[in-house]
Every structure is written in C-alpha cells, then in structure tokens.
Amino acid sequence: MGIVILKTKRLKSPSILxxxxxxxxxxxLKDESAMTDVYLSNYFHLNKDSINANFxxxxxxxxxxxxxxxxxxLTALSHAGSINPKKFLILFTSALL
Numbered sequence: 001m002g003i004v005i006l007k008t009k010r011l012k013s014p015s016i017l018x019x020x021x022x023x024x025x026x027x028x029l030k031d032e033s034a035m036t037d038v039y040l041s042n043y044f045h046l047n048k049d050s051i052n053a054n055f056x057x058x059x060x061x062x063x064x065x066x067x068x069x070x071x072x073x074l075t076a077l078s079h080a081g082s083i084n085p086k087k088f089l090i091l092f093t094s095a096l097l
Contacts, residue, residue: 030067034060038079057083
C-alpha cells in the first residue's frame, strides 16, 4: 500500500513504510524488508534527503545479500546506483566478489 502512495507522490510521511519494515524485520523476511528499504530510500531521494536515501539504499543491499535473493539484490543494486552514481562502481564491484 505504501509503495502505491509513494509512486503517486501522495506519501507525506514514511511512517507506513517504517511500520511495514518493522513487521517484516520481526518476521525475519529479509528480502521483503530489503524492498521496503528501497521504497524508503526512494521516498527520501524524492524529498532530497540524500543521507537517509543512501542509508536505506545500502541497507537494502545488505539485507538482500543476506537473504541470498539475487533478484532483490539486483533491484537494490540498481536503485543504489541511481541514488548515488559515484558509489555505483564500488557497489557493483563488490557485488561481483
């Protein structure tokens, strides 16, 4: 639900995404939690908060790698590259290791 609101640019606060992340983390669903971090990163990027956008993008990478979910990892990697293009080469290189 939060992503629909985010994509329509009607999300005024990331609270619904934080609540979803809290539930997913408690259920140890790392792949889904990683996607929530992508959405949070996107929210902060749209609101020009690069510190939080980078934080959540890197968190998504970490969680999707831990979940051993290559499709989620590629999504998180692509998103992280769009948030911080200067760091993308470092992230991409580490993904190959």
